[in-house]
Amino acid sequence: MSAQIEEAAVDTAPRTGKGGGPPPRPRTGRAARSAPYLLILPAVALTVLLLGWTMLKNGLLSLQNLNKRQLIRHVTEWTGFDNYADTLGSSEFWAVTGRSVVFTAANVVLIMALGCLTGLLLARLGTKLRLLLLLGLVLAWAMPVVAATTVFQWLFDQRFGVVNHVLDQLGWHAMHGYNWTGSQLSTFSVITVLIVWQSVPFVAINLYAATTTIPKELYEAASLDGAGSLKQFTSVTFPFLKPFFLATTFLEVIWVFKSFTQVFAINEGGPDRLTETLPVYAFQEGMGGQHFGMGAAISILTIVILLALTAYYLRLVLKQEEDEL
Template identity: 80%
Template sequence: MSAQTEEAAVRPAAGDGKGGAPPPESPRGRPLPGVPYLLILPTAVLTVGVLGWTLVQNGLMSFQTLNPRQLIRHVTEWTGIDNYREQLTSSEFWHVAARSLVFTAVNVVLIMLLGCAIGLLLARLGSKLRLLLSAALVLAWAMPVVAATTVFQWLFDQRFGVVNYALDKLGWHSMHGYSWTSGQLSTFFVITVLIVWQSVPFVAVNLYAATTTIPRELYEAAALDGATAWRRFTSVTFPFLKPFFLATTFLEVIWIFKAFTQVFAVNEGGPDRLTETLPVYAFQEGMGSQHFGVGAAISILTIVMLLAMTAYYLRLVLKQEEDEL
């Protein structure tokens, strides 16, 4: 037997864990190429079919003069960008857009402040009280929008509302028979209370869930150093939950900016169209005035604004990831 044969005889077999080459991987251990894409294909096709086609049709409609006359005669009148030019040069459109931005900002600030406060409270409560408060939050969050709006309309009713009755009994006799939907600010107040009441549970429950991921040792170390509650929040809680705050705030901005049901159901954008936000404005111009092309153009402009907000959010996320590297 030659030296080379002897060396091969004493060499460890491949894959025996002693320095040999690893055994070939089993084909069953590796996913087939393209399987993940096949799994999400039905959902993607359904999404594109339901949302994408509707968006395309809405976009085509925005380039047309589409009124009852065109619908009756089955005539398509292409007008190019006239609908967009009309809105972008209209002071009314920009007033509604500014109103929508202010309305969104006020609601999001209130939702985040109250939601974070309740979420931190959940983290400090005992198990029984936490379960009770969580159940109440989930029930408020799960209530259908139309049902919740109907309840609030009854609460703030001019003649039979509980709010007016309670304020009158507390000494504010001028609130007896007060119409909450007769003025711009009072109508927005009712809508804001309704939206905040519906949105706070989402922030609170998610914040509490996020606080459970923070190591307790950090709080114990901060307490030993004599840190106050506010100092522990700014130095321990907030840095860990910064991605949560960023994502939740962005979601609330999108949800509030496109809110339609609450604004329309409370007073249909009144009085005198002074509480219309962009979604309600698009509906009133499209369905109310039967200028369907104009309404479609307003909705597309609203989507463009939402895309601009999304782009800004993604920029913040990418910057945060770069800072963490």
């Protein structure tokens, strides 16, 4: 019995270091402290290589007068900020900027509205129908941009397009042989349908995933108060998922604003350059007009606009966090 008491006393006795002090803490080596930085080093290096170096070269190019003559003679003509001054002083640049903003706003509104409706539909469907709809959304989302654009070119073809044929069969005979790329409004309509079709799956799937995190008790309480579907969305879903809506809207603004392939492939910014957005405008001025310095300056200004939008978004997020506190 006494032996057991002594063993228990030994086990419960505080372990101390030399001289009765606390036990020494294990020393953290320099390698352990630098491990997180070493893990992210490849990603940082790749980002700097692919983005930083490209941005630097593009920035230097925007300060030059570079065209065919300079390329053939291997001459570098530094012009300072003349390209920026000419661009900012051009009425065409501001017209394209305003057009890009309106185009982006219209697309983002449609994407968020249809994406939210589809996401809420996913949350209410049964398992089999939900899986079927998810499969269709994933396939639409995973289709390469060039392939999707080619399909839409076939659909809206003037002579053999399915859209014109269906509208003609439905009694709208004026659409027989209609040229969808013959005017600014019709060309933008085709591009908008294409971009919205490609972007809705991202919003819908993410919204459905986000709704699964909302406690069901909130919806039950709202139902007891007599709230319908619309009232439940405005009083439960939207307030709970407000950060999701802010982040998704911000991402869609960036993706639509910088969209190039869809706009260029449908009609190359035509007719008469009336459907050019800033990325297409920069390409046409740089590659089409063989004024590479001007094209680089326009692309830098496009990035500045996106940075301004990013700053505005971060301001909204910080303000929201302050209000919650």
